[in-house]
Amino acid sequence: MGKTWKIFKREFFSRIRSKSFIVMTILGPLFLAAVLVVPLLIEKYEQNREKRVAIIDESNLLGQTIRDFESYKFVIVTDVTVDEISKDFANSGFDAVLFIPNNIYSSNSVIIYSNVWIDNALKAYVGYALRRDLEYMALLHENVAPETIGKVSTPVFVGVQKWNADGENVDNEASLEKKSIVSTVFVTVIYLFIILYGVLVLRGIIEEKTNRVVEIIVSSVKPVQFMVGKITGIGSVGLLQFVLWILLTFGLVWSAQLILFPEPYVPSQLPEMAETLGATTVSGQVIVPESVSVSYAVDLLQTLEGVNWLVMLLAFVFFFIFGYLLYAALFAGIGAMSDQDTETQQFIIPVTLPLFLPIILLPLIISNPNGSLAVWLSMIPFTSPIAMMARLPFGVAYWQVALSAGILFATCLILILLSARLYRSGMLLYGQKLTLRSFFSVLKKAQL
Amino acid sequence: MLVSAQNITKRFSTHAALDSVSLEIPEGKIYGLLGPNGAGKTTFIRILNQMIQPDEGHILINGNPLRDSDVEKIGYLPEERGLYKKMRVREQILYFASLKGMSEQAARQELKEWEDRFSIGEWRNKRVEELSKGMQQKVQFIATVLHKPSLLILDEPFSGFDPVNAQLIKDEILRLRNEGTTILLSTHDMNSVEELCDNISLINKSRQIMHGSVSEIKRSYIGNMFEIVFSGYYNKLLTTLTPSFKLLEQKTEGERTIVKIEMVQNVPTNDVVQYLMNSGTIESFNPIVPSMNSIFIEAVKQHNETVQNG
Numbered sequence: 003m004g005k006t007w008k009i010f011k012r013e014f015f016s017r018i019r020s021k022s023f024i025v026m027t028i029l030g031p032l033f034l035a036a037v038l039v040v041p042l043l044i045e046k047y048e049q050n051r052e053k054r055v056a057i058i059d060e061s062n063l064l065g066q067t068i069r070d071f072e073s074y075k076f077v078i079v080t081d082v083t084v085d086e087i088s089k090d091f092a093n094s095g096f097d098a099v100l101f102i103p104n105n106i107y108s109s110n111s112v113i114i115y116s117n118v119w120i121d122n123a124l125k126a127y128v129g130y131a132l133r134r135d136l137e138y139m140a141l142l143h144e145n146v147a148p149e150t151i152g153k154v155s156t157p158v159f160v161g162v163q164k165w166n167a168d169g170e171n172v173d174n175e176a177s178l179e180k181k182s183i184v185s186t187v188f189v190t191v192i193y194l195f196i197i198l199y200g201v202l203v204l205r206g207i208i209e210e211k212t213n214r215v216v217e218i219i220v221s222s223v224k225p226v227q228f229m230v231g232k233i234t235g236i237g238s239v240g241l242l243q244f245v246l247w248i249l250l251t252f253g254l255v256w257s258a259q260l261i262l263f264p265e266p267y268v269p270s271q272l273p274e275m276a277e278t279l280g281a282t283t284v285s286g287q288v289i290v291p292e293s294v295s296v297s298y299a300v301d302l303l304q305t306l307e308g309v310n311w312l313v314m315l316l317a318f319v320f321f322f323i324f325g326y327l328l329y330a331a332l333f334a335g336i337g338a339m340s341d342q343d344t345e346t347q348q349f350i351i352p353v354t355l356p357l358f359l360p361i362i363l364l365p366l367i368i369s370n371p372n373g374s375l376a377v378w379l380s381m382i383p384f385t386s387p388i389a390m391m392a393r394l395p396f397g398v399a400y401w402q403v404a405l406s407a408g409i410l411f412a413t414c415l416i417l418i419l420l421s422a423r424l425y426r427s428g429m430l431l432y433g434q435k436l437t438l439r440s441f442f443s444v445l446k447k448a449q450l
Numbered sequence: 451m452l453v454s455a456q457n458i459t460k461r462f463s464t465h466a467a468l469d470s471v472s473l474e475i476p477e478g479k480i481y482g483l484l485g486p487n488g489a490g491k492t493t494f495i496r497i498l499n500q501m502i503q504p505d506e507g508h509i510l511i512n513g514n515p516l517r518d519s520d521v522e523k524i525g526y527l528p529e530e531r532g533l534y535k536k537m538r539v540r541e542q543i544l545y546f547a548s549l550k551g552m553s554e555q556a557a558r559q560e561l562k563e564w565e566d567r568f569s570i571g572e573w574r575n576k577r578v579e580e581l582s583k584g585m586q587q588k589v590q591f592i593a594t595v596l597h598k599p600s601l602l603i604l605d606e607p608f609s610g611f612d613p614v615n616a617q618l619i620k621d622e623i624l625r626l627r628n629e630g631t632t633i634l635l636s637t638h639d640m641n642s643v644e645e646l647c648d649n650i651s652l653i654n655k656s657r658q659i660m661h662g663s664v665s666e667i668k669r670s671y672i673g674n675m676f677e678i679v680f681s682g683y684y685n686k687l688l689t690t691l692t693p694s695f696k697l698l699e700q701k702t703e704g705e706r707t708i709v710k711i712e713m714v715q716n717v718p719t720n721d722v723v724q725y726l727m728n729s730g731t732i733e734s735f736n737p738i739v740p741s742m743n744s745i746f747i748e749a750v751k752q753h754n755e756t757v758q759n760g
Binding site for chain 2: 012224
């Protein structure tokens with residue numbers, strides 16, 4: 003094992019001292035933090051700026067019921083047509099025009115004109131407010147008493163409550179949504195990590211072949227020692243980078259939050275949210291649930307209290323590491339079989355396809371985490387790192403986790419041994435084209 | 451370290467790379483492994499390095515079968531040199547030494563000596579890609595010998611060196627031999643074979659066609675050719691008109707005439723000398739010793755013909 007450790011050390015230290023590692027370690031969190039912070043920043047800026055919406059109301063009634071909403075200020079303008087206001091819109095002092103045609107009672111449609119992006123919140127709000135008013139008026143027209151209308155229009159909120167096998171409450175709709183977010187994050191992280199660092203293993207092995215260092219290595223150490231050292235070395239670089247990214251990104255976002263949003267920030271999709279949550283409204287007055295706050299992560303953690311965090315984290319680390327090892331061994335095998343970078347490109351896609359499959363099927367897995375598709379995908383070792391991570395936040399029977407982990411572990415061992423065999427015999431194939439035939443002939447002759 | 455290869459046979463899918471090759475590399479000698487391109491030398495070296503396994507036969511080291519741990523006692527300079535381009539010289543050498551099981555401290559100490567010997571100390575922190583080709587070759591050589599192998603396998607060690615540096619490497623090889631290292635030298639450079647090798651083995655088309663000590667092989671090829679130097683008077687006519695030998699070549703250099711002859715039958719040398727005395731004053735009479743180069747060519751040609759004729 004001494005030599006494995008030496009190879010590990012070289013792979014690890016030569017990489018973390020390289021410029022590209024340092025640059026990526028700094029740029030990655032900056033980029034991630036920017037992705038997280040900039041939209042909030044833009045939204046905050048947009049939110050604080052008052053936006054004026056002109057209402058041209060041919061019905062002469064409905065426009066008056068629309069109250070100001072968030073940063074939108076509604077102003078009823080008269081004696082102006084849409085055509086007229088459009089001619090000098092830039093100087094009109096308005097950001098948008100809401101046109102209510104006089105045939106609204108039959109057409110049920112209005113138009114918002116603008117030269118800027120109209121966000122969904124505004125659309126939803128206007129639609130919501132007008133719908134209520136139209137319904138109200140239609141019913142009044144039918145001589146329904148206002149009190150009756152109030153009763154009729156009471157929205158019904160349908161909650162979903164998931165039970166576990168013992169009939170205990172597990173998930174409701176909101177927590178399911180949050181769990182699917184956790185699931186997506188896990189899956190993305192594992193996928194990216196495997197692809198990025200698996201390809202690095204491939205590159206490293208091809209580099210040694212083009213450098214001809216391979217002959218010196220094979221005459222000094224056993225291929226298995228070499229493979230294990232190399233794969234774990236590069237994997238540790240990836241792990242280190244990953245941890246640094248998370249810490250730095252959190253640090254950056256946290257400090258950005260402190261500086262930019264000292265008071266709790268309220269996201270703007272509230273009318274929609276209120277609608278789905280069944281908040282009662284009186285024409286234009288949206289009652290917002292109070293608890294929505296910026297500390298989304300804290301909220302998430304609370305939601306996931308039902309999940310066994312220890313199992314979850316252990317499983318994450320396990321599938322993360324062994325998923326990487328499995329694919330790194332596959333990539334190493336490809337590298338061992340060929341000595342040109344360009345030639346291997348065509349092999350990367352078919353090899354990573356099984357990894358990509360559960361990503362495509364992610365919505366199906368999340369919507370039915372214990373269905374047979376999800377269960378099978380989480381047992382097949384080539385898809386299990388992704389599929390199992392997608393399922394885990396929703397709760398998976400321990401025996402399934404254990405079985406899947408066992409299969410993955412065994413497959414990893416076999417593949418690493420196999421790639422080591424290929425490394426020794428593939429070494430003699432300088433400049434030979436990688437074909438299926440040569441692949442199998444080498445595999446057959448391969449010796450440990 | 452005494453290496454004995456016994457009936458080594460290795461087949462690849464399309465052809466046999468080695469066909470029952472046996473050879474004995476004596477301890478503390480330089481052993482030349484010769485042969486045309488594709489003869490099977492590299493395959494033999496790879497078997498010795500345990501990179502591939504022979505189909506038949508086995509290798510004994512000091513009488514014991516080859517073991518995994520033997521790789522640490524072997525230093526191997528492959529024909530295709532290999533260094534990590536981005537690594538620094540010193541790191542690289544120490545890394546390879548550590549893969550051969552050498553302790554870091556011992557390696558550092560040894561490296562200092564080699565840096566002085568090859569005067570490359572100032573390059574130790576340069577990246578390999580910044581070095582000239584000759585310099586890289588030196589680094590590679592040091593990386594091969596640093597762990598003090600008892601068997602040193604050198605595949606074309608002089609390629610890429612200028613004459614000055616080639617001599618430097620030759621001197622180091624001889625010094626290592628004198629210190630007891632067994633050396634297997636595979637090369638096409640026949641001059642260096644004559645200079646360095648104690649024994650050789652010639653492989654052609656996967657078979658061993660000649661082996662033995664360099665001096666014995668040369669003696670066996672001496673044959674019937676002689677070079678005679680006449681000083682002063684020389685009668686060409688007399689030399690030409692004789693049935694007992696054939697005149698191959700003659701040239702005059704100032705006062706001297708140099709004549710090469712090949713004896714026809716088993717004529718006693720004394721008779722020839724006596725006869726030649728009539729042609730002029732003999733200054734020297736020497737058998738012509740063939741170069742390893744011509745022996746190599748001759749032997750390979752002969753073997754190819756036998757193979758072709760079945």
